[in-house]
Amino acid sequence: MNCQVCDSSDLYEVLDLGHHPPSDAFLTEEDLNQPETLHPLKVLFCKDCRLVQLSYAAPPKLLFTDQYVYMSSSNEPFKAQLHTFAEKLIEKLGLSEKDFVVDIGSNDGTFLEPFINHRIKVVGVDPSSIAKVAIEKGIPTVNEFFDENIAKTILEKHGKAQLITGLNVFQHVKYLESLVKGVKTLLDDSGVFVVQSHYLLDLIDKLQYDSIYLEHLRYYSLTSLINLLNHFDLEIFDADHMDEHGGSIRAFISRKGKHIISESVKEILRKEDDYKLHSIGTFENFRNRVNENRRTLNNLLHQIKSNGQRVVGIGAPAKGNTLLNFCKIDSSILDYLVETNEWKVGKYCPGTHIKIKNETEMIKDQPEYALLLPWNIKDDIIPKIRAKGYTGKIIVPNPMPTIVS
Numbered sequence: 001m002n003c004q005v006c007d008s009s010d011l012y013e014v015l016d017l018g019h020h021p022p023s024d025a026f027l028t029e030e031d032l033n034q035p036e037t038l039h040p041l042k043v044l045f046c047k048d049c050r051l052v053q054l055s056y057a058a059p060p061k062l063l064f065t066d067q068y069v070y071m072s073s074s075n076e077p078f079k080a081q082l083h084t085f086a087e088k089l090i091e092k093l094g095l096s097e098k099d100f101v102v103d104i105g106s107n108d109g110t111f112l113e114p115f116i117n118h119r120i121k122v123v124g125v126d127p128s129s130i131a132k133v134a135i136e137k138g139i140p141t142v143n144e145f146f147d148e149n150i151a152k153t154i155l156e157k158h159g160k161a162q163l164i165t166g167l168n169v170f171q172h173v174k175y176l177e178s179l180v181k182g183v184k185t186l187l188d189d190s191g192v193f194v195v196q197s198h199y200l201l202d203l204i205d206k207l208q209y210d211s212i213y214l215e216h217l218r219y220y221s222l223t224s225l226i227n228l229l230n231h232f233d234l235e236i237f238d239a240d241h242m243d244e245h246g247g248s249i250r251a252f253i254s255r256k257g258k259h260i261i262s263e264s265v266k267e268i269l270r271k272e273d274d275y276k277l278h279s280i281g282t283f284e285n286f287r288n289r290v291n292e293n294r295r296t297l298n299n300l301l302h303q304i305k306s307n308g309q310r311v312v313g314i315g316a317p318a319k320g321n322t323l324l325n326f327c328k329i330d331s332s333i334l335d336y337l338v339e340t341n342e343w344k345v346g347k348y349c350p351g352t353h354i355k356i357k358n359e360t361e362m363i364k365d366q367p368e369y370a371l372l373l374p375w376n377i378k379d380d381i382i383p384k385i386r387a388k389g390y391t392g393k394i395i396v397p398n399p400m401p402t403i404v405s
Helices: 076-093 110-117 129-134 148-158 177-187 200-205 223-228 265-274 280-306 317-326 359-365 373-386
Strands: 010-022 039-044 052-054 098-105 121-125 162-168 187-199 234-242 248-255 311-314 337-339 356-358 369-372 393-396 402-404
Touching: 010 280, 010 317, 076 110, 076 162, 098 110, 098 177, 110 121, 121 148, 148 177, 162 177, 162 369, 187 200, 187 265, 200 265, 200 280, 223 248, 223 265, 234 265, 280 311, 311 359, 337 359, 337 369, 356 359, 369 373, 373 393
Parallel strands: 098 121, 098 162, 162 187, 311 337, 311 369, 337 356, 369 393
Antiparallel strands: 010 039, 039 052, 187 248, 234 248, 393 402
């Protein structure tokens, strides 16, 4: 496979996580009798344009249609962050009732709700079945993959957009060129395109290898984003490094020459250089730490089981399925997982076939240990779990397995 951006063949293998099912393809009981298709989950680094990417792109319709169950509104802290950011964008860009906003990968429409409250015209674009939830809420949504053709259709109906957003979606898109060309078609000459992605520096520094899954085709640094956008005569004029999703990079993009490049862009680029983010040595060290994490976590879990104690899992996020499948943790180790998302309760994890129960089951059952799979938001989840009455020990798996009494 060549680089997804610059077509270079000079690629370095960062990490091989084995073969995995789609991370959000949760199974029904009937599905357990059917074969699962596994796909290679290998990470490569382009030495030319600095992009980190998967070696294989699964068919998009396999990943983001009827089997897709993630909803933005199901994560209350994330929902609050989306609403806060929408309000900030309205203020920063001076948006009003005369403006038009398009959100790519709009999911259940959560991000667009504040714009509607300000009477700003919006359209969401999302290919998954979750788009129906947005439509039922009265949020105009195109239930398709965003590309040049969809952009032209929206343009004809609504005109140019002053703001186009792609939050936590830019890394998912297989046909990236068509998406960016669609954005250029739809974006007003002075408009702004905002993308947000999981940040490569945090992924490596905090050992977030479980954030690597089939849906995430690319893992951006600010350097690689700039190199990508140069191909389309677009540039990043402002950028933020935030804590969301364990560390994210948010880029404000426009046509070249429309804005002065902010100091924040220069500062983040300096940090990437100081960290030696794009060096082979950094990737080698990351790979060694990932393998050590797997050994340590497996040793801990097997020791607990050998002592006759029980372990369950808290949460069933997509990232959790990468960790479970890579570490080969199945129902012989975890009795079950617990969730508050009713879309997942009663189903089974892809690959490992661990049953997902309602969170109340763990409170009643009181297993001695619980493995926290959405560990990146542990400061939010652990107090809530304690307040609901769970008294057992909680295992935080990354960046190094730790037991919280």
